[in-house]
């Protein structure tokens with residue numbers, strides 16, 4: 246037999262063997278979710294109570310604003326919390342940080358460590374948003390849901406956490422570890438409450454075992470082909486950068502336009518930036534772990550590829566951006582051009598035109614490296630790059646660590662019909678500020694959200710299900726109880 250034929254046959258044989266190995270692995274990893282009942286239950290009366298409490302919280306419009314003139318409305322909201330959760334607020338030490346709630350419920354054995362529960366009090370504005378079917382601060386309870394701005398983001402988190410702690414106090418539960426509660430009044434505008442609280446904790450020499458904040462939730466359609474709901478626990482947040490690109494010219498009259506005007510150069514730059522990806526694509530933790538968690542529940546063809554990342558990692562990394570913008574954001578820095586401006590009149594050539602870009606640097610290509618990649622392209626069109634704001638990605642919580650695994654086990658017990666997975670957050674929360682006092686920052690609220698509810702975040706008709714709320718309260722309670730008894 247000629248040598249080239251032998252090589253070809255060997256190559257085909259090796260390929261067939263690889264395919265067979267991948268197929269066997271994909272077949273073996275298939276799992277179905279257990280048919281066990283959830284470890285938590287609740288009564289209609291309990292669910293009604295939680296919904297009414299959340300409704301009271303939504304009715305108080307604690308809208309985030311840049312001006313720091315007064316925060317009277319937040320103090321009114323805090324009085325309401327004291328009324329709704331009297332045991333917690335009378336027993337927890339008050340370490341108020343300028344209107345940001347910081348409380349500590351002392352544990353019997355504080356040497357064991359401490360748990361911090363978080364959720365912000367402020368909400369984004371609703372004014373000027375069309376499509377609200379009910380007044381945004383009505384807090385109406387209708388069709389099994391609590392409606393209004395903040396019903397989901399993030400007063401439901403605050404409500405579930407405090408209901409759980411209050412119920413434990415009512416039952417006379419012994420907290421072994423210190424339990425901290427922090428609620429910023431300026432999370433939505435990055436107002437610095439969480440920075441101040443974390444810095445204060447560090448100054449006091451406080452170390453936390455776990456920080457549990459908003460972030461992931463129980464959602465449908467997390468990944469194409471995943472039929473079960475997913476409980477996504479955020480273990481990292483991408484960075485955040487704002488850039489302004491400015492193109493200049495001598496200006497002049499619009500009746501005699503020269504070539505390569507500022508707007509033409511900016512347009513070419515934006516078009517090329519969108520077409521030709523300038524950022525590094527790489528799959529880093531927690532993305533492989535996320536695929537490991539969800540692959541067993543995906544159809545065979547997805548399992549074949551995603552369940553064999555040892556072979557297909559490079560291919561998958563390149564293909565993800567084609568699947569969806571969200572999937573693409575998992576493996577690279579993203580850049581969105583969001584604002585622009587030029588001349589003040591239609592018949593005047595601009596002497597300068599500008600465009601603003603919002604960038605979310607990845608874990609593997611930090612803010613400076615991502616900025617440099619885009620600046621190189623801007624330079625090609627004689628465009629200036631100005632950094633308005635920059636922040637790198639957060640630290641990545643160890644998904645093989647004891648705290649992530651413990652939370653996962655609790656979710657699996659309370660929400661057994663869901664696939665629990667770590668994930669990379671493309672948006673931000675307050676919790677990353679506490680990295681200076683904690684290695685295990687976890688972002689998850691155990692409430693089920695429909696696609697409509699997810700889409701209503703920061704938009705019209707924000708709402709949350711009454712049953713979802715009750716399930717959330719009971720899951721937090723289960724977690725805190727087990728956490729203190731382990």
Ligand SMILES: [Zn+2]
Pocket residue numbers: 365398399459
């Ligand atoms: Zn939020």
